Amino acid sequence: MQTNGGEALIRSLELEGVEVIFGLPGGAILPVYDPIIDSPIRHILVRHEQGAGHMAEGYAHATGRPGVAMVTSGPAATNIVTPLCDAYMDSVPMVVITGQVPTAALGTDAFQECDTTGITQPVTKHNFLVTEAADIPRTIREAFHIATTGRPGPVLVDIPKDIVDPRNPRSALEWYWPESVDLPGYQPLGAGDPEAIRRAAELILEARQPVIYAGGGILKARAAEVLRELAELTDIPVVTTLMARGAFPDSHPLALGMPGMHGNYTAVTSMQESDLLIALGSRFDDRVTGKVPSFAPNAKIIHVDIDRAELGKVRRPDVGIAGDCRLVIEEMVRAIGELGGADAQPDRSAWRSTISGWQERYPLSYLPSEPGELLKPQFVLEQLRDLTPSDTIVASGVGQHQMWTSQYWQFDHPYTWINSGGLGTMGFSVPAAIGAKVGRPDRMVWAVDGDGCFQMTAQELVTAAAERIPVKVAVLNNAYLGMVRQWQEMFYEERYSEVYLSPDLPDYKMWAEAMGCVGIRVESPEEVAPAIEKANAINDKPVVIEFRTDSREKVFPMVPAGASNDEIMVEPHQEEA
Amino acid sequence: MVATTDGVPANDPTPGVQHHILSVLVENRPGVLTRIAGLFARRGYNIHSLAVAPTEDERFSRITMVVDVLSSPLPQMILQLDKLVNVIEITELAPSEAVERELLMVTVSATPDIRGQVIELVGVFDARILNVGHDALTISLEGHPSKLDDFEQLMRSYGILAVQRTGRVALPKLTHAESEDRRPLRSA
Ligand SMILES: Cc1ncc(C[n+]2csc(CCOP(=O)(O)OP(=O)(O)O)c2C)c(N)n1
Numbered sequence A: 001m002q003t004n005g006g007e008a009l010i011r012s013l014e015l016e017g018v019e020v021i022f023g024l025p026g027g028a029i030l031p032v033y034d035p036i037i038d039s040p041i042r043h044i045l046v047r048h049e050q051g052a053g054h055m056a057e058g059y060a061h062a063t064g065r066p067g068v069a070m071v072t073s074g075p076a077a078t079n080i081v082t083p084l085c086d087a088y089m090d091s092v093p094m095v096v097i098t099g100q101v102p103t104a105a106l107g108t109d110a111f112q113e114c115d116t117t118g119i120t121q122p123v124t125k126h127n128f129l130v131t132e133a134a135d136i137p138r139t140i141r142e143a144f145h146i147a148t149t150g151r152p153g154p155v156l157v158d159i160p161k162d163i164v165d166p167r168n169p170r171s172a173l174e175w176y177w178p179e180s181v182d183l184p185g186y187q188p189l190g191a192g193d194p195e196a197i198r199r200a201a202e203l204i205l206e207a208r209q210p211v212i213y214a215g216g217g218i219l220k221a222r223a224a225e226v227l228r229e230l231a232e233l234t235d236i237p238v239v240t241t242l243m244a245r246g247a248f249p250d251s252h253p254l255a256l257g258m259p260g261m262h263g264n265y266t267a268v269t270s271m272q273e274s275d276l277l278i279a280l281g282s283r284f285d286d287r288v289t290g291k292v293p294s295f296a297p298n299a300k301i302i303h304v305d306i307d308r309a310e311l312g313k314v315r316r317p318d319v320g321i322a323g324d325c326r327l328v329i330e331e332m333v334r335a336i337g338e339l340g341g342a343d344a345q346p347d348r349s350a351w352r353s354t355i356s357g358w359q360e361r362y363p364l365s366y367l368p369s370e371p372g373e374l375l376k377p378q379f380v381l382e383q384l385r386d387l388t389p390s391d392t393i394v395a396s397g398v399g400q401h402q403m404w405t406s407q408y409w410q411f412d413h414p415y416t417w418i419n420s421g422g423l424g425t426m427g428f429s430v431p432a433a434i435g436a437k438v439g440r441p442d443r444m445v446w447a448v449d450g451d452g453c454f455q456m457t458a459q460e461l462v463t464a465a466a467e468r469i470p471v472k473v474a475v476l477n478n479a480y481l482g483m484v485r486q487w488q489e490m491f492y493e494e495r496y497s498e499v500y501l502s503p504d505l506p507d508y509k510m511w512a513e514a515m516g517c518v519g520i521r522v523e524s525p526e527e528v529a530p531a532i533e534k535a536n537a538i539n540d541k542p543v544v545i546e547f548r549t550d551s552r553e554k555v556f557p558m559v560p561a562g563a564s565n566d567e568i569m570v571e572p573h574q575e576e577a
Numbered sequence B: 001m002v003a004t005t006d007g008v009p010a011n012d013p014t015p016g017v018q019h020h021i022l023s024v025l026v027e028n029r030p031g032v033l034t035r036i037a038g039l040f041a042r043r044g045y046n047i048h049s050l051a052v053a054p055t056e057d058e059r060f061s062r063i064t065m066v067v068d069v070l071s072s073p074l075p076q077m078i079l080q081l082d083k084l085v086n087v088i089e090i091t092e093l094a095p096s097e098a099v100e101r102e103l104l105m106v107t108v109s110a111t112p113d114i115r116g117q118v119i120e121l122v123g124v125f126d127a128r129i130l131n132v133g134h135d136a137l138t139i140s141l142e143g144h145p146s147k148l149d150d151f152e153q154l155m156r157s158y159g160i161l162a163v164q165r166t167g168r169v170a171l172p173k174l175t176h177a178e179s180e181d182r183r184p185l186r187s188a
């Protein structure tokens, strides 16, 4: 069948099972936007290309399927670099299609030409510049294969205009769909080495103070169930990193919550004191380890990761297993069973009681607001958590509000927490929540945002209103770039430099209404629950609740940047008298 | 693909040696060299020298690079390199297991009174005179990099006007058993 590049591109996306594209057209991608009209694929018209990228990420986080964004050349391509980098850092499967100037104009500084593959090379798992129409189906097939297998990540496909424009003879091709991909240099890993798995099982059965250090890889590998099986079989407590919140239920007796710079005392300290860390799909990020030489100094390390380059990158493992987390943990459970199972383990009751001692002594804590004071952000989050269904998807921005959400939410289901962990991208939450809601229309989706973050990407609520995507946004308005303010307060002698934003400029309620959302302002504790309930009941348009929160509140516990995890600072009122 | 034990890269097999040779088989596509150079630059790995050429199979090229393993641990370099989709195979060649060659061209000052000495050295080193000028000679020498180092050193005393070296290329030394093993690698 004779076809053209534009039609072939859309057809290829359909065959990859794409149900939605987040995008915005322009000159170079114009010919591809014509066949979209006749395609069953839904297109969501964003207001800024960064929004398209984060929506694709939010969609991928929530569904496990690759998110797809399509934008034009030049400034549109540069606008989507941030989401690409974000997806690269957090291993999010995503395919971005960018228009490009016609092949004959490549390299001539043509209008809206930019070296998109050059710019995006360091922030994509792989990218392609397609120069022949006949390469389009194969390239799309390869792009999805690379984005979704192994360690997932973003893939960009740059497509010059002439090969998709039906009026140009260079766009002609004979339609085909490749049966398989042929990438000699790309072999994603599967099962791990059985010998190494057996040695890991032996270490687990010998350990007296073990901790499972679960990372985002658990979610990517869809390994939450088998993780639970491993933890329950061995009775080993589990910390879930910022990227792994929801991978193990917070309500489980073995759950220790989040470790790291703003992790809770028990999660941080149990890792420090452990004699065996079972790192599953985690990468010893500096926000988790603190100062590396003093991180968990007495722990042996089992490290499972699908990316071999992660094994030994930061800390040399005693047993490193390269492979898919789900397959490896399944085998680990089997190997432990063969070695005698739980009965073959030493008595760990001392370790358990040490841990529960820490939990009792240092729970997450804040002082409630006095009458007349602004809201405590933690109080708002507790209310929001308690008044929404337990499978609510929550997306957050970056800053104090992000840390409080991760700390105070109770994540009992995988794929309910969506945030920008590796890149720390302010402005992530609104578009990511929209993408998540598109992927999971059956779920309630809340974005928890900071006032600073909200001002970076709020315009996507226009997209949400226009497309009837009823996300809900809680803006924790502390009138500051709060996280930066916190560092200036603690480490720069309270010299506040360029962190004040103002509580009422902009007027968030009016702004929300102007964007076609319901806008609500909440200033006192009694108003919190009714406002949330009102928002929960609205299902035909987006809702924004602005909570006026106390700017003096700081995130605790905290391990200062570059310090050892032993130097963890707890909430001042919890400190020893 | 890279050989590792348990997925954990083995320690540097030849401690004390700073430079290692990586022979990297890549897809012969535009931009592959940029990907490799970009990866090295952004992760702070140093490349000492680099040579690229097509292989006997036109779909592939072979990049021979000498890397500075003091800038970063060799296993990390190899594993990060291996993640590039266009990189097909990486072979680490310890200097003792490789046949190495390099080409040097040098234009050396050689006034008639000392020309005889220079020509004598050309003979000793099995080098070749490519070009003869009034008071200079252009010489080429192919051989093991250390031999080139020695020759360059000697030429220095006469006054080097220009020198250009290609950087080393290398292939694994053959043993009878291995020569069979290596074959499928090329026709992958
Ligand atoms: C795009 C971007 N710019 C700057 C930063 C640095 N930064 C991290 S948190 C933060 C403050 C965020 O302010 P806000 O959204 O109000 O959240 P809060 O900390 O007050 O909860 C800033 C500026 C960043 N992470 N991302």
Ligand SMILES: [Mg+2]
Binding pocket: A450, A451, A452, A476, A477, A478, A479, A480, A481, A482
């Ligand atoms: Mg703020």
